[in-house]
Amino acid sequence: MRGEILSYDIVSGEGLISGDDLTRYRFSRTDVGGAQEPVPGLRVDFVPLDGRACQIIPLQIQERGLPASSFAPAEAPLGMWAYFVRCIRQKYIDGEGRARRLEYWSFILFAWLTMMAAFLPFFFAVGLAADSELTVLTLLPPVLWALFLIIPGICLAVRRLHDVGLSGWLYLVTFIPYVGGIFMLVVACIPSQPHPNAYGPAPKRL
Known part of the structure; x- marks a missing residue:
């Protein structure tokens, strides 16, 4: 199944994926293959299993017509x-x-x-x-x-x-x-x- 990462907490390593079936799936960083950081907005392919997303594979960034730099992790908040x-x-x-x-x-x-x-x-x-x-x-x-x-x-x-x-x-x-x-x-x-x-x-x- 395919979907889009909704959120990801870099501290806990947990996040949410909105599947194309309109269902939300939880995932962890260890389920994401490759070096691509799981940032919100990134399209992925995954295997749904008991309400969680497993074997997550980031799709080609070109699908959204954006440069690779657009999917870098968000910055830490400052004062x-x-x-x-x-x-x-x-x-x-x-x-x-x-x-x-x-x-x-x-x-x-x-x-x-x-x-x-x-x-x-x-x-x-x-x-x-x-x-x-x-x-x-x-x-x-x-x-x-x-x-x-x-x-x-x-x-x-x-x-x-x-x-x-x-x-x-x-x-x-x-x-x-x-x-x-x-x-x-x-x-x-x-x-x-x-x-x-x-x-x-x-x-x-x-």
Whole structure:
């Protein structure tokens, strides 16, 4: 019989397969042949036995028209600060792959908080009625920080579009006044596609 992997817990090594007969079958990692990790969305052939799936064989990935990288295991969840740091370090100019909602909103939150912190010297200078030269100098850090965040912000938005199955080129819609902001807000609130898509595996483990 053939079916599709619904879920898989990498810790316990147990998962569920939805058979083409509309019945769910439990399975363990030891029942899966080959080196292919049993990730959600992967089509498999198996032998049903007492409510469990045995002798599981992953089918050719080309059946779904997706690249092999799309079926890599989902990443481990990170904290909000860790997502922000990763965006500005490891993925600074990386528009490939997918970004879940938590990663997107983590970046937005800490980008805003760090921007406010960078503006504090300027606010103090204005409040103390400091000379104009000092006031201008205190504006330099927040301006540089804002420029620094532009590239990772764009790359993250592209990955968020990928996560909901849209082309990254749709980011150009954000340059349309009013419409662009609303469009990106909607995209930022849409749940991740639970299965692998053309841009990679689902970033959230089921």
